[in-house]
Amino acid sequence: MSTIALEIRPARSGTPLLSVEGLTCRFGEVTANDSVSFLVQHAEIHAVLGENGAGKSTLMKLVYGVYRPTEGEMHFEGRKVSIDSPAVARKLGIGMVFQDLRLIPAFTVAENIALGLPLRGPRLDRAAVCRQVTEAAERYGLVADPDALVRTLSIGERQRVEILKALMAGAKLLILDEPTSVLAPQEVDTLFAGLDKLRSQGLSVIIITHKLHEARAICDRVTVLRGGRVILSAVDPASLSDHELVDAMVGRSVPALPAERPPTPHDAPAALELTGVSVKGDRGQFALKDVTLSVHRGEILGIAGVSGNGQRELYEVALGLRASVSGSVKIGTTDVSGGSPAAAIDAGAVGVPEDPVADAVVPGLSVAEHMALGNLKSFRKGLGIDWKAVRASLGSLEGRAQLRMQGGDRTLAELSGGNIQRVMLTRALAVQAPFVAAAYPSRGLDVATTRRTQELLLEQRASGAGVLFISEDLDELMELSDRIAVLHGGSVAGIVRPKETDRYEIGRLMLGGGGGEQ
């Protein structure tokens, strides 16, 4: 049919697709994986469950050839293999989509995908690649515009392209690192439907995750890691209760959020007020259309929506990071419609960015220096910066946030995604602020840290902050928000109260109002 038709072996053969035996990986004195064994069968979706730091990513990087094991061996399709590099892995038919996506922003979708395809001759037939992309996108249910520049895509959209790229490069075993952490429920459903289709075509998928219901929804088997060791190996998730799985993952129980919360005062002033705001996105299209919203002090306003429906632009316009084309944006009494980050900071606004590495992390600077950067003006002393005050404030913020942040001298850019996120959260959520904007604050965090982050958002609310809380996790939104505004196509499709609605109602709004496809 097409040149990228996958080589498929439909029937299950007796040997597993991938077998990992006694894999150990040490970095210096730290053992990231300790004698790990598990099997992945043909035509199987396999979840690797575990908390942050359980060794899931390391294990998958061993399988994908990014790291080499200290001990142990692997068999792929019945043959003993030594996977020395990702190139070897790809040649074998193992594809991986990393959590931090690795596309080239200045290239189009088709060009990025072409990079993963075997080149025939020196000429790049763009039209053919575009056609292949469109075909494959349809086949897998992963919508992607081949001509769009990757730079202009949302993270969710980029991830779809990455999955497509690995599939089109001929992967028989697809490894997805926390694939749903950036997707909306509907997109998760689409993704899972696509994965199901792949499974029926005989392909196997490994999903790294810490979300139980996802493992249950789609996976045939789960392997649970804790502290680098296998706790459960390739078990059927249906045979275990949630409680047993959480116990295996965490080894302790997570406290519930307080159910009783002080009500938002009726006369609370607005922390953020958008009136008829329209904003252009990076592609020059209108990303927000005539949006009118307000976040009152002492209130959490949740923002739901399928990724790429204006969430990023809303976050940016609310913090004065993007100018509005029309309408007015006010933080308290400060007008930031024209786009003024400095004015927003002066007005006391703080933010947890969607993509910290691109938008907040400065290579070479330490954790403490990033803390100072959050509010540089308040640390000025004469010509210089009062580093003593920065350190003192760092200590007190850390004490309040309790997010187990790394030491102030560590270079932020060298830390893992989760640890960078802890710094971002500590910087924004442990200060007294009248307005907080948080974009996907619990992304990439383990169960306990996610819970602590949610507590911090509630603490901000209790101390009188207005919180704009953007998330793609509906459960989290319903649990924390006083009201939820649903974005669709850059407009507010509706504002609902979690107590008076359900997931399906919100899902309908996310898909464009009364359509009722859900």
Add this chain to the structure above:
Amino acid sequence: MSAISSALRPPRLRSAGREAGRIALAFGGALVVFGAFVIAKGANPFTVYSDMVRSTFLNSNSIAGVLVKACPLILGALAVAVPARAGLVNVGGEGQIVIGAVAAGGVALALDSHLPGGMVILLMMLAGAAAGAIWAGIAGVLRLTLRVNEAISTLLLNYVAIDILLYLIYQPWKDMHGSGQPVTRQLAVAARLPLIGGTQVHAGIFIAIAATLVIWFLMERTSWGFRLRVVGGNSEAARRAGLPVGRLLLSAMLVGGALAGLGGMVHYAGAELQLRAGMTANLGYIAFLASWLARHKPIQVAIAALLLASIAVAGDSLQINSALPAATVNVLMGLVLVAVMGGWGLRKKAVTV
């Protein structure tokens, strides 16, 4: 993962020692390659190296020569280092030095017989610095308004500056009472930078040292220096932190240009004493190397500039003693730069797991 890197991280002192060792190794490598080059040219590398060392460091005239060359080099290298902190590539040191010398020359030709010497020197310094700042500022404004890459614009502005110098010394500023050469008249004695203790070394070296210390203070101890690093590291993060990114970029270019312009003034009023074609002898480009060698850290930049100044002076002995062309020494400088930068590449690779 985090625990791993902290466990492997050497204490600061050891890491500084390693860095010095790496640079020494790179330097040694460059000397070996250059030795092969010398052999290919039919000379004995050991004699060449010992001649270079003897004639440069064991001879008071040469030591003075090194210091004289170091003055504009240090200032020119700082002119690269400051914008580099903000992520800007200033290749225009040469042009900024030239234009600084031209501006100082203009002041001197007009005023050195009318005002007291000290006053003229002060005005020349101001004029040189201002001209350099304007020259670099043009590139800065082009970058901010029309998104012209500053590496290209500063490089091209070098040629414009040199042509302005040539025009002035062939036409309006030509010394009418001289030998007919295209040069300006000699600077009045009172308006020259004073010499130190009967050597050719002039007070410019103090200006260069003072500038190094001031720039170190600005970069490492002030909020301005910190904000420049933020802009240089991630300009989007800087914008989101409410920093005036455009103004910071421009300020870095202006300060850089002023330093180079001051370097041109110092070279003119301390060593050359007249404007002539080729008076800057590629100092701006050597200064560029010095800054990159030292990774734009002010104190290290000054040391690197001093080192390159001695290699440049040693080049003269090559010509005299080994009959190699003086330009041969540029090969050595290029090798040193490539080797040292290659050494950093190795280090980076070693760190990434």
